Amino acid sequence: MKYPLLFLSCLFFYSLFANGQDPVNRATISGYVREKGSQEALIGVNVYLPGTATGTTTNTYGFYSLTLPQQDSLTLAFSFVGYETIQQTVSFRRNTELNILLIPGQLLSEVTVTGNRTGEEKVSESARMSTIDIPIHQIKKIPAFLGEKDVLKVLQLMPGVQKGSEGSTGIYVRGGGPDQNLVILDDAVVYNANHLFGFFSVFNGDALKSVELIKGGFPARYGGRLSSVIEMNMKEGSKEKLHGEGGIGLIASRLTLEGPIQKGKSSFLVSGRRTYLDVLARPLIRAESKGEAMAGYYFYDLNAKMNYDFGRKDKLYLSGYFGRDRFFARETPKDELKTKTNTGLYWGNGTGTLRWNHLFSEKLFANTSLIFSNYTFQIFADEESTRRNGSQLETDTYRLRYSSGIQDISLKYDLDYYPNPQHAVRFGVQTTHHKFTPSAIVLKDTEAERFRTEVDAIRVQESGIYAEDTWKPTSRWRVNAGFRLSHFQHKAVNYFRPEPRLSAAFVLKPDFSVKASYALMNQYVHLLSNTGIGLPTDLWLPTTDRIKPQQSEQLAAGFAKDFTKAGSLFRGLTLTVEGYYKTMKNIINYREGASFLLIGNPESANEVRWEDNVTAGRGWSYGGEFLLQKKVGRFSGWLGYTLSWTQWQFPELNFGKKFFPRYDRRHDISLVGIYELSPRITLSGTWVYGTGNALTVPLATFTTRPHQPITDPSNGFSPGGYFPFFGQTANDYGEKNSFRAEPYHRMDFGIQFHKKKRHHERTWEFSVYNLYNRRNPFFYALQNNAAGQTVLKRYSVFPIVPSFSYNFTF
Structure with missing residues (x-):
């Protein structure tokens, strides 16, 4: 450095x-x-x-x-x-x-x-493009699945953002995968933003102050990902008096408290959320068990923040997030000679950020951040068996722990400099120490006399330095130009990568401009996933001497229009239309038949490196996006449309031919409306449509001929005999992802009833997910029908789902 x-x-x-x-x-x-x-x-x-x-x-x-x-x-x-x-x-x-x-x-x-x-x-009038911010008050009014307001699901409704599978929070931006999204909460990176295998995100909207999505034309201050930046900032807490808000829903409840520590000088914020599915299911599980049994699932989140104002020049902030998902099953039979079991899995995130603001002068503002981020995943299995040996009772114990994760410690220093109204300069440096644990195994088996502890930890260093300037050279031109130099070190391997950035807007006439941008991005961390739906078994791994950094180049152009003319029917609307072309290099995927289990196999952990299970390739994405948005007023919302193509190519997949990834969608439409019918009633609705996913399904089924004689001894079998696997069936899948699922579409509706009391305000909310009960495809499988024919059957997960919640503020 x-x-x-x-x-x-x-x-x-x-x-x-x-x-x-x-x-x-x-x-x-x-x-x-x-x-x-x-x-x-x-x-x-x-x-x-x-x-x-x-x-x-x-x-x-x-x-x-x-x-x-x-x-x-x-x-x-x-x-x-x-x-x-x-x-x-x-x-x-x-x-x-x-x-x-x-x-x-x-x-x-x-x-x-x-x-x-x-x-x-x-x-x-802004030089930036491909940037969307959504007011928190809008997010809270949009109907949600099971009543749980979700930031990431709202972002899925924006053009250029493809959703994952039905009901999930997976985000695929302009052809990129979920690992190519930089998700930031108060400067800290969140690596797995999913609860319940992706059906909910980890972000509690009650604790958030702002949400911004950047899809292209990235400012130089951001680095480390290829496709998007999702930056969220938590509330600071009221410095004047105690406030609170919360809600009770079908599956979870939440509560947020904020107030002064020292009035006018410091404040705090504490926000928590927890599901109670495990509590509701407990009586049913115990009723069916012949012994003491417990099983279930829950997740919880905890956000906290405090700050202190030392005066005009110095301010201190301390914030953090901690959340966890846990599946578990425990059984203790009444018979002491039967096996006791305790199994399950859990995963979670933890972040912490300490920030110091210092004002050097009226023109120079500085922020120093010390950042901690940790993501862990663990599978555990415990068995205790008691057997009688003569008059003695002997106990055999089996215990397995498999875990993986990533831990970051970062130091970041940023300066904002305002020399004159034509320039706003930002520059800074950040360095991050990554600790990857793709496989950590603890095995204890007293019966087999095996005891094993094995941790596979990888430590690397990632750094970046940047400078950028938002410049107004004339009354018509707006420019954001920047440069970032990134560095990555893994053992003796060093990568230095320059990353130029440029965005420009030319104001043709008041309220109308044309824009263009270019960005080169590098990514040094990789997510290995063979599902694409954000399961906790997905593994984060670093760039090595064998696996090069991912890289993308993106060009975008378009125009922006603000409707501000008094008396106009469209007053308050903004319109953006953009086209983009993006190339990606060194993206990785599992080889055919490989999975995370091969990396964590206790018998081969010393023999198989994770690099042996992956293949690197290229990607292309291009398309156009349309967004008509209104953020305030009695009627607000947006209409978004995306037309896009995405293709990948790997030497060892699909015979080296290009193919469409799972979440390539040709057309994607979202319509969101919020109407304040009166101060007491709010109506909201969404309608989405998307081209079906690209899937690999069997195109034909074959059965080998029985009793086929062996004539060639080179295959290892004796001539004159018969193959031992005659009469077996085999599937012909054709090319990868050559099948298109049926189109996806859905309508949601919500209504809120507000009432102000003397000391608080309460809101009853009723919503319906999938209002017209569309049976959207979740997966396909081959089955035999009544006529004995093999057919492809579609399975759906979520029919019409009503929900309600009670929310309050004071």
């Missing part, structure tokens, strides 16, 4: 020098924008001079800075979706600090929230 640190130091001292050399007729106004009442920092607030194109936005911590010509008085406007726009006039003859508290707006008021604000940075 010697040269990256030298580079950062040069940039840092240049920033200090430039800050001290401002002409005498210029000054800087800076400060923080927070929510009135809770004092929660607001991300992405537009700060601008009314009637001009001069402005900026707040960063992740609510900080902004503008350097402008000195004048007797200066008027700034502050606007943010869902909040009332305010204007503030101050004397501006010297550097000025201006902190703002925005008031949450009434979402039913079109004029207050979406008025024509001519200096606000709109979608058409």
Whole structure:
């Protein structure tokens, strides 16, 4: 890290020098924008001079800075979706600090929230493209499966994002796999974002402040993945008074508390969620058992955050997440001579982030983060057998533990520099120590006299240094240019990879612009999966001397339009249309017949390396996306459409020919609507359609001829005899994924009833998943019908599923 640190130091001292050399007729106004009442920092607030194109936005911590010509008085406007726009006039003859508290707006008021604000940075005025943010209040109003609001399932409704199997939270962005999504929670990477084998995600919406999805044109500050960045930030907690919210649903309940530790200076947030499927099933299991028995499944999440404000220049944040899924089965027979068993599996994530904000000057903002992330998966099996040996009782014990996981410790340093309204510069460095454990085995078998402890740990180092500038060279051009240099070290193997990034927008006329972007990305970690649905058996593994880093190049172009004209039927809408072309190199997959069990086989763990079970190949993805979105007002929602093609090619799969991966979909449509019928009633609905998955299914079945004589002794059998496997059946699968499943479509509907009480507000919500009971395909299998014919049968999982929940805030 010697040269990256030298580079950062040069940039840092240049920033200090430039800050001290401002002409005498210029000054800087800076400060923080927070929510009135809770004092929660607001991300992405537009700060601008009314009637001009001069402005900026707040960063992740609510900080902004503008350097402008000195004048007797200066008027700034502050606007943010869902909040009332305010204007503030101050004397501006010297550097000025201006902190703002925005008031949450009434979402039913079109004029207050979406008025024509001519200096606000709109979608058409931003250099960035392929970026989507969804307000949390919208996520909470969209109907959800079994009433559990899910951030990742809402992201699946966006163009360019393909969902996985029925009901799952799997995300496939522009032809990429689930391992190519960088999922960040308060700077910490979350490696497995699934509960219940992918039917729910680990993110509790009550604890989140913001959600942003980036599909292309990636800023240089992001690295390590090929296809997308999903960045989420947790709430900080109210600094003024105690608040809470929660809910009780069919399968889970949740509770969030936030409030001041020291009023106006520090605050806390604690949020928890747990299912109770195991509690509901316990009486049924015990009733059927002849002894003491217990089995079940549950998952839980815990989010926590606290912060302390040391004054204008320093702030400290400590946040963390911990969650776990657990399947278990225990049985203790009444007969002491029968076997006691305790089996199951569990997996979970843990993250922790310590962040320090420091303001060097009105133009230079710094953040230092110490980050911990841990993902573990374990299978366990315990058996205890008692036998009688004469007059003595002897006990044999069998115990097996198989585990895998990944653990990260990272140090990250970022600087935001605002030299003038035409430039917003960001640069920084991050280094991460990865510890991969693809296989850890503990085996104890007293009867066979076997005792074994074996841990296969791999330690690697990943680093990156970046610099980027959001530049407004003229009133029409918007540019985000950046460069990232990534480094990866595994033993004596080193990879240095440059990653240029560029996004640009040209404003053809007010509220309309054309855009283009280019990004080169590298990925040094790999996910081995032969299911594609995010099971905990999926393995995270590093780049090695035999497995090269994954790499992608993506080009995108399109246009953006904001509808802001007063009185227009479309006022408040934004329209984006994009086309993209992406190539991927060194993507990996299992060889035919291989799985994670071969890696963790106790008998061959020292003989088979995981690299022996994989093959590397290439991928191509291209298509077009359409999004018409409205974020606020009595009626909000979006219409999205994706037309795309994705192909993979591996030398050792499908005879080396190109094939469509499972989740390649030609057409994908999503329609989401939320209507505030009155302050007390909210209606919502979604409709989705997608081309069927590409699957490999048997095309024909053959039976070998009986009593076929052996004529060639070279095959190892004696001439004159007969093959021992005559009369066996075999399937002909044809080319890989050559079968298309039936199209997928579904409608969901929800209604919320709100009522404000004296000290709290309660909401009853009723929703229906798959309203018209569409039998969507989950998997196919060959079966014999009544006529003795072999047919392909479709199996569905979720019919119409009603649900309800009770939610409250105080």
